[in-house]
Amino acid sequence: xxxxxxxxxLNPPPRLMMGPGPVNVSPRVLNAMSMPLLGQFDPAFTGYMxxxxxxxxxxxxxxxxxxFLIDGTARAGIETALVSIxxxxxxxxxxxxxxxxxxxxxxxxxxxxxxxLIETEWGTxxxxxxxxxxxKRTRPKLVAMCQGDTSTTVAQPLAEIGDxxxxxxxxSYIDSTASIVGMxxxxxxxxxxxxxxxxxKCLAGPPGSAPITFNDRVADIINARKHIEKGIRPDGxxxxxxxxxxxxxxxxxxxxxxxxxTRLNHHTEATSxxxxxxxxxxxxxxxxxxxxxxxxxxxSRAMVAGLQAMGLKIFGDLENKMPNVTGVHIxxxxxxxxxxxxxxxxxxxxxxxxxxxxxxxxWRIGAMGYNCQKHNILTCLNALETTLRLHKVGxxxxxxxxxxxxxxxxxxx
Numbered sequence: 001x002x003x004x005x006x007x008x009x010l011n012p013p014p015r016l017m018m019g020p021g022p023v024n025v026s027p028r029v030l031n032a033m034s035m036p037l038l039g040q041f042d043p044a045f046t047g048y049m050x051x052x053x054x055x056x057x058x059x060x061x062x063x064x065x066x067x068f069l070i071d072g073t074a075r076a077g078i079e080t081a082l083v084s085i086x087x088x089x090x091x092x093x094x095x096x097x098x099x100x101x102x103x104x105x106x107x108x109x110x111x112x113x114x115x116x117l118i119e120t121e122w123g124t125x126x127x128x129x130x131x132x133x134x135x136k137r138t139r140p141k142l143v144a145m146c147q148g149d150t151s152t153t154v155a156q157p158l159a160e161i162g163d164x165x166x167x168x169x170x171x172s173y174i175d176s177t178a179s180i181v182g183m184x185x186x187x188x189x190x191x192x193x194x195x196x197x198x199x200x201k202c203l204a205g206p207p208g209s210a211p212i213t214f215n216d217r218v219a220d221i222i223n224a225r226k227h228i229e230k231g232i233r234p235d236g237x238x239x240x241x242x243x244x245x246x247x248x249x250x251x252x253x254x255x256x257x258x259x260x261x262t263r264l265n266h267h268t269e270a271t272s273x274x275x276x277x278x279x280x281x282x283x284x285x286x287x288x289x290x291x292x293x294x295x296x297x298x299x300s301r302a303m304v305a306g307l308q309a310m311g312l313k314i315f316g317d318l319e320n321k322m323p324n325v326t327g328v329h330i331x332x333x334x335x336x337x338x339x340x341x342x343x344x345x346x347x348x349x350x351x352x353x354x355x356x357x358x359x360x361x362x363w364r365i366g367a368m369g370y371n372c373q374k375h376n377i378l379t380c381l382n383a384l385e386t387t388l389r390l391h392k393v394g395x396x397x398x399x400x401x402x403x404x405x406x407x408x409x410x411x412x413x
Contacts, residue, residue: 015350016350016380017350017366018365018367018376019350019364020151020153020178020325020352021366022201023204023368023369023370024204024369025204025205026283026370028283029276029279029283031279032279033206033275034272035272035275040268041263041265045269046263048278051278052281053068055285056213059181059285060180060185060187061187062187064214065219066215068255069212070212071269071270072210073207074177074197074199074207075210077175077198078104078210080212081173081214082108082111083111083245084252084253085171085218085221087112087113087225088111088112091140091141091142092115092116092141092142093134093135093138093144093170094117094143095117095120095126095131095143095145095156096119097119097120097122097125098149098151099149099151099355111246113142116140118130122152122316122357123153123154123358124320125155125156125317125320128157128164131164139168139170140168142173143161143164143171145161145175146176147185148176148179148324149178150178150325150364151355152327153321153327153362154316154317154321155179155322158190162190162192163191165191165193166191171194171217172194173193173195173196175195175196176195177196178324179201179324180197180202181202181289181293182323183296183297184293187213193215193217194218196210197210199211199277199280201366201369202296202324202368202369203284204280204283205277206276208270223256224241224242225244226239226254227244229248232266249267296324296368297323299374300321300322300323302374302377302408303326303367303377303380304318304326305404305406306378306381307326308403309400309402309403310396311394311396312329314328314329315362325367328363329361330360330361336353338391339363342390343384343387346387349380351363351364365384367380385397
């Protein structure tokens with residue numbers, strides 16, 4: 001490429017993204033993103049900010065006042081939570097059951113926290129008693145974990161985690177990026193202290209915004225570290241006595257001022273992404289949280305039935321399988337990347353590869369958000385079956401789609 005080349009107008013090829021995320025964005029969200037920009041303190045725009053907070057309280061099933069957006073991908077939400085809570089020397093317990101537990105460890109260590117790990121084999125999850133024993137032994141300030149980890153396609157049961165953390169005076173942090181609205185996550189009922197997410201999976205939005213919610217217990221810890229940068233600091237402001245939060249951009253204490261009636265300037269809100277997040281939440285709530293999670297669960301049953309009808313083996317603990325991502329063992333002797341390449345080039349369908357100890361051993365097939373529809377599941381199964389047969393893999397013809405349709409018929413669809 002020449003350094004002075006201008007290139008053609010954007011014209012991305014059509015894709016059906018049936019991997020572990022991101023996924024195809026709802027047309028309603030794309031339309032919302034095309035709306036005119038407003039100034040960040042325009043009353044109409046701050047009204048939209050308030051609406052976003054109300055909508056995401058419903059998404060998270062919480063009454064938390066502090067429920068808003070972090071500008072950045074889902075990882076920005078994780079980093080905001082950890083850097084705003086953790087100080088050097090704090091103990092963090094991280095139950096690792098896949099790649100993203102290691103990410104939480106990485107970020108906590110960058111906060112100079114002392115990380116205590118417990119690990120389980122990829123494809124399995126923890127019994128709550130194992131987490132309680134570790135919390136009792138390590139007495140952490142924070143227990144940080146994922147609800148669902150797309151690297152392993154399994155989800156950790158969380159209903160007991162909030163109570164466990166409270167028994168040992170620990171905060172609970174949950175990364176729900178891969179699971180939010182695809183499965184149940186009642187933040188208040190489960191007594192979870194701080195939870196963050198992303199738009200690009202079951203919410204069917206673009207990467208770039210990380211919804212977050214946290215309770216007053218967390219807010220008190222954050223406000224004990226509150227400092228405001230010089231240049232926007234109100235007259236008479238007295239900084240808190242705690243250690244300054246290490247990141248300016250991800251400082252929850254200043255973000256709380258930005259999203260509250262104080263409206264103290266922090267950054268320039270990502271207007272089009274806020275519009276997207278607002279519409280993502282509206283779509284889910286119009287369908288209903290229970291109905292959305294049921295749609296993902298049905299798609300999961302149909303996908304599993306279809307893959308098994310092909311003679312393929314599903315990866316991981318099926319009792320704790322994520323409803324929106326399915327891991328499937330790659331048949332012996334198959335060039336896994338050639339299959340993925342042919343599905344993309346011949347059918348325009350993307351399925352996922354895998355990480356770490358699972359690299360080259362499983363494919364990860366998603367059905368989430370806007371893509372979590374019957375015709376997409378059937379199309380993906382048909383394409384995979386055809387591609388496998390073209391690669392001389394002996395799979396029965398037509399049985400995958402038949403089995404998936406049977407699941408939908410049984411559900412009255």
